Amino acid sequence: MDQGIGRPTVAVWKFASCDGCQLSLLSAEDELLSIAEEVHIAYFLEATREVVEGPYDLSLVEGSISTPDDAERIRHVRDISTTLITIGACATAGGIQALRNFGDLDAFRSLVYARPEVVASLADSTAIAEHVPVDLALRGCPIETDQLVEVISAVLAGRKPLTPTHSVCVECKLRGNLCVAVADGTPCLGPVTQAGCGARCPAFARGCYGCFGPTESPNPASLSDWLEEGLGVDHPELLRLYRTFNADAPAFRTESRRHEEVAP
Template identity: 75%
Template structure:
């Protein structure tokens, strides 16, 4: 039986998620025996022709050429998996989606005619059907290996659906919100990192994006009313690496309108 072929693709991103594959130091050479690494430019000059059994896609779509390229990638891929916040939610560069585009264009200082880009940074799933989305900014190496192993075994990948809060309790970390009054997105953020930030006395900042059906309004109201976080800071907290994930986007907008209404009432 021939080995399944694996391709890795990069769109707008920092390279960190595909680098995670090279950071699986103990597993990399074994993985290369189990699958044929057929297209992975970061690692090899050799490119085997498609189609490919599995494609890992990093990055978001931000240019007209990339919007075409992802359709081509989909057409030559058996299973297509997005890795990381850029591919899954548009990434940090999706902040442009919320910006006043006029304000950005006013920053032109050189030759914008040399550059071609779209007004929005969008997730892969907004362009083509995606078979599985792996979260994280960046993805965690064990989860990446779990996804690839599951595919090889023909089963569904096991990734936890619960909140970071639960991981925090599991590792016995002190709750930074209760103990120190530190704002934390743990209650609404999908697990997967093992609660890295609370373990370092820091509030979760939402690298893994919203968990399934998060109660974002309840958390953000409590951060506002009980911890005194202002509306602008709340909106910024939700607008980072998963700013365009629907639940974070909606709650950040709600904070904007609350702030606007308050300002109107005082003037």
């Protein structure tokens, strides 16, 4: 029984990742049934073994390109997808595993694995967009379920999705959060991090960890200078601040490199 006729087909792909972004789709409990009614979920191994052959109208791609096989497979995914949306920090910026881009892969490999020679890895973990054209990138570690539902709704309606590229600070101010940086001296990446999470961490009096990666026009150098001179944050700490989930996003990568150079 094919219920998919007339409905757009959706495929969900996994590359190097923790599956958390796919889970964001599965945990969209209020909307999941509606999604399943409006689209035909044709390939989603995290949810079902049943596979409908491509091509697909919409592919959601989780994970980074980390192995030679990945680099081949993503080209195939692109070939059989009309619209390709990357979901999460791994797919859009290389993810936490891109920390290896700052180190020596062979050194890690021989330390971690008993038989390193059987591990086929690329030297760098890279974003999907470095390999194939991407139609839309959904940020976050993990993505926000609300944003994913919004993007699917927008694709279905043929309209522009509402995924603002301004700073987390805008969300703090809309929400009425007290600024943890100004009022408490807490280091916070909010001013250089893209909105989308609803300023969740500052709402709980924590500094922003930068899960959504750099804003549309980030200035991390100025923020770091302020953190260093005003709050006494040292270079190793500044380096760590930018080297998390979006370490290889260009603006954060450049900034953490700057502190690598001056770190003792």
